[in-house]
Amino acid sequence: MLKEFQVHINKRFSFLKNGKLLIAISGGIDSVALTYLCKSLDLDFALAHCNFNLRGKESDADEDFVLELAELLDVEVFIQKFDTEVYAKKYKRSIQMAARELRYDWFNELAEQLEFDYILTAHHADDNLETFLINFTRGTGLNGLTGIPEINVNVVRPMLQFSREQIEAYAKANHIKWQEDSSNTSRKYLRNKLRHEVVPILKEINPQLLDSFQNTLEHLNDTADIVEESLNAVAKRAIVNIDEQGVTYKVAEFKKVNNPKAYLFEMLKDYGFTEWNDLVDLLNAETGKYIKSTSHRLIKHREFLILTDCHSEQDEASFVISSFDEKVETPLGILCFAEADAVLDNSKNTIYVDREQLNFPLELRLWQKEDVFCPFGMKGKKKLSKYLKDEKMSPVAKENTWVLTTDNAIVWVVGKRADNRFRVTDNTKQILKIGLK
Amino acid sequence: MLKEFQVHINKRFSFLKNGKLLIAISGGIDSVALTYLCKSLDLDFALAHCNFNLRGKESDADEDFVLELAELLDVEVFIQKFDTEVYAKKYKRSIQMAARELRYDWFNELAEQLEFDYILTAHHADDNLETFLINFTRGTGLNGLTGIPEINVNVVRPMLQFSREQIEAYAKANHIKWQEDSSNTSRKYLRNKLRHEVVPILKEINPQLLDSFQNTLEHLNDTADIVEESLNAVAKRAIVNIDEQGVTYKVAEFKKVNNPKAYLFEMLKDYGFTEWNDLVDLLNAETGKYIKSTSHRLIKHREFLILTDCHSEQDEASFVISSFDEKVETPLGILCFAEADAVLDNSKNTIYVDREQLNFPLELRLWQKEDVFCPFGMKGKKKLSKYLKDEKMSPVAKENTWVLTTDNAIVWVVGKRADNRFRVTDNTKQILKIGLK
Numbered sequence: 107m108l109k110e111f112q113v114h115i116n117k118r119f120s121f122l123k124n125g126k127l128l129i130a131i132s133g134g135i136d137s138v139a140l141t142y143l144c145k146s147l148d149l150d151f152a153l154a155h156c157n158f159n160l161r162g163k164e165s166d167a168d169e170d171f172v173l174e175l176a177e178l179l180d181v182e183v184f185i186q187k188f189d190t191e192v193y194a195k196k197y198k199r200s201i202q203m204a205a206r207e208l209r210y211d212w213f214n215e216l217a218e219q220l221e222f223d224y225i226l227t228a229h230h231a232d233d234n235l236e237t238f239l240i241n242f243t244r245g246t247g248l249n250g251l252t253g254i255p256e257i258n259v260n261v262v263r264p265m266l267q268f269s270r271e272q273i274e275a276y277a278k279a280n281h282i283k284w285q286e287d288s289s290n291t292s293r294k295y296l297r298n299k300l301r302h303e304v305v306p307i308l309k310e311i312n313p314q315l316l317d318s319f320q321n322t323l324e325h326l327n328d329t330a331d332i333v334e335e336s337l338n339a340v341a342k343r344a345i346v347n348i349d350e351q352g353v354t355y356k357v358a359e360f361k362k363v364n365n366p367k368a369y370l371f372e373m374l375k376d377y378g379f380t381e382w383n384d385l386v387d388l389l390n391a392e393t394g395k396y397i398k399s400t401s402h403r404l405i406k407h408r409e410f411l412i413l414t415d416c417h418s419e420q421d422e423a424s425f426v427i428s429s430f431d432e433k434v435e436t437p438l439g440i441l442c443f444a445e446a447d448a449v450l451d452n453s454k455n456t457i458y459v460d461r462e463q464l465n466f467p468l469e470l471r472l473w474q475k476e477d478v479f480c481p482f483g484m485k486g487k488k489k490l491s492k493y494l495k496d497e498k499m500s501p502v503a504k505e506n507t508w509v510l511t512t513d514n515a516i517v518w519v520v521g522k523r524a525d526n527r528f529r530v531t532d533n534t535k536q537i538l539k540i541g542l543k
Numbered sequence: 544m545l546k547e548f549q550v551h552i553n554k555r556f557s558f559l560k561n562g563k564l565l566i567a568i569s570g571g572i573d574s575v576a577l578t579y580l581c582k583s584l585d586l587d588f589a590l591a592h593c594n595f596n597l598r599g600k601e602s603d604a605d606e607d608f609v610l611e612l613a614e615l616l617d618v619e620v621f622i623q624k625f626d627t628e629v630y631a632k633k634y635k636r637s638i639q640m641a642a643r644e645l646r647y648d649w650f651n652e653l654a655e656q657l658e659f660d661y662i663l664t665a666h667h668a669d670d671n672l673e674t675f676l677i678n679f680t681r682g683t684g685l686n687g688l689t690g691i692p693e694i695n696v697n698v699v700r701p702m703l704q705f706s707r708e709q710i711e712a713y714a715k716a717n718h719i720k721w722q723e724d725s726s727n728t729s730r731k732y733l734r735n736k737l738r739h740e741v742v743p744i745l746k747e748i749n750p751q752l753l754d755s756f757q758n759t760l761e762h763l764n765d766t767a768d769i770v771e772e773s774l775n776a777v778a779k780r781a782i783v784n785i786d787e788q789g790v791t792y793k794v795a796e797f798k799k800v801n802n803p804k805a806y807l808f809e810m811l812k813d814y815g816f817t818e819w820n821d822l823v824d825l826l827n828a829e830t831g832k833y834i835k836s837t838s839h840r841l842i843k844h845r846e847f848l849i850l851t852d853c854h855s856e857q858d859e860a861s862f863v864i865s866s867f868d869e870k871v872e873t874p875l876g877i878l879c880f881a882e883a884d885a886v887l888d889n890s891k892n893t894i895y896v897d898r899e900q901l902n903f904p905l906e907l908r909l910w911q912k913e914d915v916f917c918p919f920g921m922k923g924k925k926k927l928s929k930y931l932k933d934e935k936m937s938p939v940a941k942e943n944t945w946v947l948t949t950d951n952a953i954v955w956v957v958g959k960r961a962d963n964r965f966r967v968t969d970n971t972k973q974i975l976k977i978g979l980k
Contacts (some may be wrong), residue, residue, distance in 0.1 A: 192611065217869025239745075243748050243749045243755065244749060245756065245759050246687065246747075247762035247763065247766065287571070299748060300744075300748070304741055307736060307740045307741050308910065309740065310736075311736060311737070312680045312681060312682075315680060317682070322679065322684065325684035325808065326685060326688075328804055328805035328808060329684060329809075331773070331801055332769075332770050332802070332806065332809070333766055333804045335801050336769050337769070337804075351563050353818075362770055363772060364771075364772050365765055365769070367765055368765035368768045368769050369769065371765060372765075372769070373763065376928050518805070
């Protein structure tokens, strides 16, 4: 088995020979076997062990085991303790997600600082099969069925095509010792259930299951390449603009394809949408119609679909400005006040007003339906909603309209139009410059 | 449950109301439930039952049951007996494939002759899940994971989104009777194993498994649409010719895509190839290199790949022609002999020879490497291989070159060049016309 492993790695991962490697080691059979295997191949590697402090004494025993192994094999070892539960709580992650983030963040930090070329993990074919089945039972798409990648940027999984059985045979034949993991987290529960109850039956049905699975993965990954290429081509034609406000898609491009839903799903699946048929209907909807997800909004605007962050907090947002000396950081930029100087700034991001007309505190807030103002240079009032419509602003730009007010009167439709009531006149004693940087 | 089923069918399959339907009925719970359901909806349907004669008395009992049910419900019924085992042996099919072919052939025949608009089958969500898992355990690609289609041309599966549990509940609540199937063919063994041992655990892990599965199928089918569209686009650019000799692909088009193997696999997967990496290498191989599958051959010819039938039997093929009176059916057409008449035929498919020079039997066979002939109009001999090369024939056309010989001397390189030795001269007493129709 050792010989077989060595040949496989030399052939498929020959680049490891010339690299500085960091092996992610838990102390379990897989990562310990990988360590011995790398040692037998005389590769240049160090060990990195995370102590997630999730299993009390057992976690510490694993740490000790890894330290001893490093000494035995005479290789460098890095140990890091994590407060996984604290992290998980703070960032609202599952324990498993938290451990994953902490682990890979640390590995990458180590790799960067100490110039490791590759991070090696000990995932094997049975892990891969279990992951496939986990994703499948939860419901997934093609991307959930393409398996764990063998090489992903700097993370390499040299044993991904070996079975658990092969690794156990290797470990036993070579009298390798490892730590048993008695943990039974819910993730492990799920995995154990598949491992011990489902996979054995599938292997009984097809003794070559792992080989068939390998072929399936290869085909599905090839198919994923076709899909990706096709999506890129459609996206290239469909996306006409990307800026802070969002992504603008040409509706016509989605109408050219056989199954618009398929493309919309693939392009927008990461933005929390669930009602895909409604999204398709948006292609033929009136301007202004939109669909909201928990985090994003897709708006029909003339011949375009515009994807934006919902920033639902902003809906309520307002900033109170207590004095001229304050600089206020807003979603639009930094709002600041100054005495007018000799250089007149004509940009849309600056206005000049009569200081005496302003009563503090001022308020900067998103516009509201009932807002009315006196557009600069005009006599009389105008509904802000009418003004925005007349300006033919897109729904997104409309939504992002902020107003600066004093005593509830609009001083400035920020970046768009000053109010006539606060303009500099012959009677103005002090000119105030308000700008957005 | 009945209400739920009815609403679903009225909503999703409203077109069934106006059609003449043929229900494929085995006598088992699913198809009997479908029959009662259609009756409750007052649809216009008849029953069609196949007796495959595979389970002796049980098969006959099923037939009787269906006859009685038809009488009970007062609907038309068609019964057909099949010698499934004989058919399977004759056409080298598995029993299951044989039954499938016989069944659908007969259903379609009935539908055509008696003008049924739709054939209804009783497949349900658990069947679909089991099929997915069967394909998965065997190894498959995306197409093996997209499930049974709800509507496929004229075959409709109205219960595909219902679970076995729902159907059982419906049947029991409505005191419906059905026939239990005690068969345990290998196909059923596999299905039963998944049904009774694997699926229950998956449902334990995720009680909403069938719903998740439905979502997964929907996503995978959408993805399959993207793949199909993309393949069609590439095929349209790549295929420059299709004729009896085969399909000609432009190599350059495969070199433009990110993952040529993915596209080659999808386009050629039905032709028995297995060495996909070798197929990719063919893109950069010398003219004349080829890869054979059990049934086909892909040949590199200049800037093209040419896919042909291997017709491996022909490699050895030869036809012995005992007399002038014989008409010989060959892969090229019918070879026939006649006295020359007044009308001279100048086509490549006819030659005129000196009858006295020919000794029977003649032989028609594929050319061989060592063949030598005297091209008509030339003095001296020429290697046939050299002649074919000089004619710049494609590898496929080369392979399809047949020669007609007498006493092992070439009389005609069929359809290409007559031999000078057998030409009509001033001394010819009788002119023989040899033609290919």
